[in-house]
Amino acid sequence: MRVLITAGPTRERLDPVRFLSNRSSGRMGYALAQAAVLAGHEVTLISGPVSLAAPEGVRVLRVESAQEMCAAVQGEISTHEVAIFAAAVADYRPVEVPEQKIKKTGETLTLVLERTQDILGSARTVFGFTGYLVGFAAETERLLEHAQEKLTRKGCDLIIANDVSQAGIGFDSEENTVTLCLPGAQNVPLPRQTKAELACDLIAFIVQRAVIKANTSGL
Ligand code: CTP
Numbered sequence: 131m132r133v134l135i136t137a138g139p140t141r142e143r144l145d146p147v148r149f150l151s152n153r154s155s156g157r158m159g160y161a162l163a164q165a166a167v168l169a170g171h172e173v174t175l176i177s178g179p180v181s182l183a184a185p186e187g188v189r190v191l192r193v194e195s196a197q198e199m200c201a202a203v204q205g206e207i208s209t210h211e212v213a214i215f216a217a218a219v220a221d222y223r224p225v226e227v228p229e230q231k232i233k234k235t236g237e238t239l240t241l242v243l244e245r246t247q248d249i250l251g252s253a254r255t256v257f258g259f260t261g262y263l264v265g266f267a268a269e270t271e272r273l274l275e276h277a278q279e280k281l282t283r284k285g286c287d288l289i290i291a292n293d294v295s296q297a298g299i300g301f302d303s304e305e306n307t308v309t310l311c312l313p314g315a316q317n318v319p320l321p322r323q324t325k326a327e328l329a330c331d332l333i334a335f336i337v338q339r340a341v342i343k344a345n346t347s348g349l
Contacts, residue, residue, distance in 0.1 A: 131337060133166045134210040135159050136203065136217035136249065138178035140196045144224055144241070145232045154218035156180030158266075158306065161329035162214055163188045169333055174210065176202045178217055196220050196246035203249050207259050212340045214264040215250040222246060254285035260347070262340035264288045267311070270295040277311040287339065288312055290332065310335070 137159020141149040156177060163175045164185035173188045176199060184190040191206070193199045196219045207213055222243035232239075253259040265286045267277040270293075277291035289311040296307070306325050310318040320331065 131212055131340060132172045132174070132210040133212045133214065133333075134174045134176065134203070134206055135163050135166070135214045136176045136199060136219075137163070138180040139218050140178045140199055140220045140246075141194045142196065142220045142223035142246075143227050145228050145230070147231050150220060150223070151179075152218050152220070154178070154180075156182050157304070157325050158329070159214075159216035160185060161325040162216060162333060164326070165329035165333040169330075169337070171212075171333075171337070174206055176206065176217070178219075196223060196249070200247045200249045200252070203253075204257055207253060207257050211261045211344065212264070212336060213253060213259060213261060214336065215253075216266050217249075218268070219249060220246055248284070250286070251284045262287050262336060262343050264290065264336055267291045268294045274309060274311060274317050277309070278315060278317075281311050281313065287343065288336065291317075308332075 138156030139152045139154040141151045143149050160182045163173050166173045167185055167187045175188050175190045177190055177192055178199065179194060191202050193202050199217060199219060223246050225242045225244045250265045253263055263286045265280060265284055267280050267289050269276045269291065273291050273293050277289045281289040291309045291311050292306065304324055305322055306328050307322040308320055310320065
């Protein structure tokens with residue numbers, strides 16, 4: 131199968147020397163890319179700025195901003211059967227980016243931000259993707275409720291829900307504990323594992339479900 135994966139943070143420029151970003155290390159997305167290629171799939175990894183080496187055999191497209199990631203996904207998604215959105219995309223970017231460095235003036239500085247495009251939320255409605263669509267939900271409260279709501283609102287087949295309020299898992303760490311949120315209010319918790327182990331289990335599950343979906347929609 132051809133699998134598209136987004137990973138890492140995005141950087142939203144404030145001026146020529148500063149940006150807004152987040153703590154995503156990209157490890158979960160890179161682990162998924164590695165697991166998918168080891169399982170014999172063709173992988174395109176659209177990656178924000180991270181300090182990880184590209185897994186061997188994976189085609190990597192490097193981007194910086196949410197807008198660049200969105201354009202790359204739009205250009206690629208139609209040739210893939212599975213799309214997994216593991217990137218921590220900035221939800222807002224500065225409205226104006228001055229060409230010169232912002233100098234300090236007053237005691238406070240107000241930044242005006244605007245929404246970025248929801249890439250996962252555009253997959254069905256804007257990009258016309260009909261394959262198996264997987265998103266992540268990183269939440270600090272009411273995990274399953276928020277994840278189930280995202281599943282429906284973004285037209286996903288699966289949301290991988292991540293409780294980022296727990297220390298030692300999720301963002302920027304080696305291990306993760308997730309719950310698979312599926313249509314019909316089905317929630318399947320997985321045991322705590324390293325991201326590499328978890329990635330293998332997730333790829334096996336996703337590919338199996340994608341095959342079932344392709345076979346039933348082709349009938
Ligand atoms: N995502 C995306 N593009 C964005 C924001 C998010 O593709 N601009 C994807 C992420 O890769 C992830 C999923 O959407 O798979 C969930 O991200 P999240 O930011 O939690 O979703 P939101 O709908 O923005 O929810 P919230 O209101 O909690 O910020």
